[in-house]
Amino acid sequence: MRTLPKVPLSFTESLYIGGQWVQPHSTTSIDVVDSSSELVYYSVPNADVEDIGRAITAARTAFDDGPWPRLTHAERARVLLDIADAVEARIDDVVEIWPRETGILASSVDVVMREVIDAYRYYAGLATSFTFEEEVTPTNGADFGMIVKEPVGVVGAIIPWNSPMALMAYKIAPALLAGCTVILKSSPEAPGAGYLMAEIAEQLGLPAGVLNVVTADRAASEALVTDPRVDKIAFTGSTEAGKRIGGILGSRIARSSLELGGKSPAIVLDDFDIAEAAHTIASAECFLSGQICASLTRVIVSESRHDEMVDALAAEFSRVSIGDPYDPDVAVGPVATERQRARIENYIEIGQQEGATLAYGGGRPPHLDRGFFVEPTVFGNVGVTSRLAQEEIFGPVLAVLSARDVDDAVRIANATEFGLNASVFTHESRRVLEIARSLHSGTVGQNGNRADFGIGFGGFKRSGIGREGGVAGLQAYLENKTVVLDARPE
Incomplete structure (x- = not known):
């Protein structure tokens, strides 16, 4: 009987929430099927609404009370560079996982992974080249004004199965540089990339709750979209799913980036x-x-x-x-x-x-x-x-x-x-x-x-809202705050 090699992940029976590997509340699991052999490659917990809620609580606490948003951009950039190095060290593991999950040629993985590594390093570079504070001239009689670009808050990043390492990089990297905290929701078909990123977060000692990783089906995932403690959803997937997500977020005036379908x-x-x-x-x-x-x-x-x-x-x-x-x-x-x-x-x-x-x-x-x-x-x-x-x-x-x-x-x-x-x-x-x-x-x-x-990617019409990658991809995780003062601060 044909067998598959062992999956190069250590904690596939757990969820990564609040900086720890935790037992799921859910009692159901998801089988990840090898696309070439139709054999079950490995299984992961199918997070339920309570598990999603725990991840949101961890991310909310980390943003409101934790150190991450209060670090300088340069300090967060150094973590992104460490992530890039850690991802580079795991390329062989991605080669083992990704082709079995989605069918990509093993020979193509290294090319895509170089782009992934470059993405983390690119956003680290924006810590010094992007203007996070800009002096402006007030128009209401005051003497001094500033535009300060601050993190949008807690981000729910929902990624598809086709290219998970790349698509999560263009969400995680700018969100972390901005000072946001993230709940990464992996697809049931290809959760391996999310688990690998969770292992990297643990390895680097990322502060508790800054990056949380769960895998869930659509019903539980909707709890991530509806919860008012989540400030922004960054979604890549089908236009039909994007319509549903956009409608929910519109009803509660939440922020969104929607990278959807094409023809x-x-x-x-x-x-x-x-x-x-x-x-x-x-x-x-x-x-x-x-x-x-x-x-x-x-x-x-x-x-x-x-x-x-x-x-x-x-x-x-x-x-x-x-x-x-x-x-x-x-x-x-x-x-x-x-x-x-x-x-x-x-x-x-x-x-x-x-x-x-x-x-x-x-x-x-x-x-x-x-x-x-x-x-x-x-x-x-x-x-x-x-x-x-x-x-x-x-x-x-x-x-x-x-x-x-x-x-x-x-x-x-x-x-x-x-x-x-x-x-x-x-x-x-x-x-x-x-x-x-x-x-x-x-x-x-x-x-x-x-x-x-690298420049910025997104669509017109029903292909989505917003852009991922490039400077625009960072701006999507920032809010402009106008500060107007009577006099220039000393």
Whole structure:
């Protein structure tokens, strides 16, 4: 019988609350299933409402009474640098966990983890380069004014399963630098990253309650959103879940950052080689088996080049090997869960029912009888208003749409409820800039997926509210306080 290696985590039977590993109040657990073998890899407690409440109490106490918000930014920055070093020391453990949870290739983990480490170091650097106190001139007759940027308070950070180490870094790092305390709510599908971060917090002696880590399903997680002791929710996930969270937070005037779904277009202009564009787009879609919100999944070309693009994408996918994410010769691993595979297969069926042309893929690899595998899939002749072109699939499925001209391509690109990412394939940078002004998208890149958390990432329309990464990612965890004095303080 096939067995899995031991998970490289020490406290998977506990929750990390108030600086300690504690026994859960909940009596239920979550099984984490290996996406390649369908075997249970490990289990964690399924936190209940009381467990969530304990974590909120710890974070609230740490913010109101603890030392963390009262440290200088430079002192907190030194902790972020220590976190970066500790994360770097655990890369091999992430390689053991992440591919089994979500299907990412083991060979890709190191690249992503370098970005994670850089994120903690980047925000540490903002301790000296960002202006947390700014002198301003009062307009009401006083002699001295200041804008002081203070921490927003207790933060509930809710992360998805597809890229947990990276997505938590762009929440935890700016929140901690600002002086906030955090309750990290991991996804049931991929809790390993959260447990690893909890171990790092304990190892570094982070003050009690500054970082708390729980894993819970949606019902218990909602307690994190509804509790008035939580000042801000930072959420990455589906638009439907974001709508629910945003509605709750709006009712109690709480702060939020919502990084939601996408259906991102790639506009390929006539001066760009079809084969080159197809290689770039197909290769990117293989990363994490297409489970990326910013994936360029709608390929828009002129009518005369539609068939050539469909054939080129199909040829690219036909050369892709599918299988064990630890096999160095494999280019596409499984998707994360059985539920996710079923969702993708359902959309492939919908595409065929809608009359789109299935050019390649559409099924399970015949040589793999275990694991949540889906063939990379290409559809041509996709209608602009079809579900295949409108709804986020979150899997390795590309839709090719044809446009009469560039203006029509922009119209098609904008014809969704999403506005997360976009790309224009052309050798003329000025042309990209001109088109970018007309695209309703948080990011517009040239000749590939240029989503950049180092600058700032987020979307227009129903792709979210706010930005993560960059300076904007720090500002999301700060409140401006205006101080007006009769005279300049000595």
